[in-house]
């Protein structure tokens with residue numbers, strides 16, 4: 488039987504990498520950081536100068552990721568969820584962080600004021616939560632707080648239990 492795949496999403500700074508790293512350690516599932524995967528496989532087609540980030544070459548990226556997801560047992564990490572085919576994921580977890588906390592995390596990361604504002608607004612407007620709810624069945628989507636280290640422990644424990652039941 489092929490194992491399912493999980494997607495961890497949310498605004499930059501909410502704790503995706505932190506959660507995924509701990510999940511990999513706890514479960515032995517593989518992590519796929521989609522942004523990094525795109526870079527490593529040459530699927531960045533141009534640079535968004537204003538945002539200082541790459542624009543994804545989506546079709547070839549999805550073709551490559553299709554092969555990866557077929558094997559199952561992957562934890563995908565990406566800010567959004569709508570780019571992927573719905574059938575890829577049996578669990579989509581959206582991490583959420585309070586505005587003030589997120590602001591401080593992004594400031595620490597050295598983001599420009601404009602980039603912090605853009606991301607904090609995205610979080611306030613619940614853009615990525617709405618995107619997940621629009622693109623996946625209600626029973627697949629979990630929206631969880633990621634404000635404290637205790638939250639991380641809780642998220643990792645809940646997802647680890649889910650994985651262990653597969």
Ligand SMILES: Nc1ncnc2c1ncn2[C@@H]1O[C@H](COP(=O)(O)OP(=O)(O)O)[C@@H](O)[C@H]1O
Pocket residue numbers: 497498499500501502503504505506592633634635636637638639
């Ligand atoms: N729930 C949390 N509690 C405390 N610190 C957190 C939490 N989530 C993330 N952080 C911290 O915020 C920063 C950004 O986390 P990261 O996992 O890189 O976010 P993302 O991958 O979503 O951009 C890191 O320094 C991390 O330690």
